[in-house]
Amino acid sequence: MNTHAMQTATTVAETPPTPLKYSELVELTVKLNNRIDGLWQRVIYAHAAIVAVMVFFATADQPYMLQRF
Numbered sequence: 189m190n191t192h193a194m195q196t197a198t199t200v201a202e203t204p205p206t207p208l209k210y211s212e213l214v215e216l217t218v219k220l221n222n223r224i225d226g227l228w229q230r231v232i233y234a235h236a237a238i239v240a241v242m243v244f245f246a247t248a249d250q251p252y253m254l255q256r257f
Contacts, residue, residue, distance in 0.1 A: 208216070
């Protein structure tokens with residue numbers, strides 16, 4: 189067994205995390221919120237594009253099916 193890895197693991201487990209300041213928490217929250225907003229916009233626009241393509245290729249006989257030429 190690797191004793192160095194065990195010592196390092198116990199040292200890391202014993203040291204408490206340093207608390208964040210209020211300003212750091214606010215900054216982290218803003219960054220995460222911006223990141224999530226960007227990802228959600230990508231998801232929404234991708235789904236809107238899929239629906240637009242499905243409606244464009246839809247026929248009265250076969251709704252939401254691609255036409256075969």
